[in-house]
Amino acid sequence: MKNNTNNKIGYARVSTISQNLDSQLDILKKNGCSKIFTDKITGTSRERPGWDKLIEYVRKGDTIVVTELSRMTRSLMHLLQISEEFSRKEINMVSLRENLDTTSATGRCFFSIMGAISQLEKELKAERAAAGRESARARGRTGGRPRTDPGKLEQAKILYDNSKKTADEVCKSVGVGRRTFYKYLAQFKTEAKENR
DSSP states (O other), rough: OOOOOOOOSEEOEEEEEEEHHHHHHHHHTTTHHHHHHHHEETTOOOOHHHHHHHHHHHOOEEEEEEEEEETTOSSSHHHHHHHHHHHHHTTTEEEEEEEHHHSSHHHHHHHHHHHHHHHHHHHHHHHHHHHHHHHHHEEEEEEEEOOOOOOHHHHHHHHHHHOOOOHHHHHHTTTTHHHHHHHHHHHHHHHHHHHH
């Protein structure tokens, strides 16, 4: 049975099977890791078997050590999620390259600042999107795809009716979408029937 007090557990990852884990493993062993979990898989992948085993293995008071943050996380948001999860479970985190250590007040402060910056960025992005929508509405635009010029559709219909070109050829030459053109033709036929 493992000792749950201040165990250092290493995690090493490379992006492809052909890459070598040796340098990370050497550094982690040198830094006192009693056990090391590994993955040979891209960081953006959600399925990381080694990481999943590590999360099952670690206990309160343990410290997870990585050679650099990019070995452990996919993005800043993912890093913050991991940090919150570790904080809840009272698991520490050390990244050697960035010299981050959540067992220290400075390390914990760094993650708090990153969390605040991330939240600020989300709120600013939402505000910018809302302002953009409001500005578009003020100019009469309601979002979605731009409408096809009715003149182009009429031109395409005349060309289609009076030449041997296929609908596809007509659409390409006039510059309208085929689906939009077929919809226009159907609407034209419907209106013609109603006006009889």
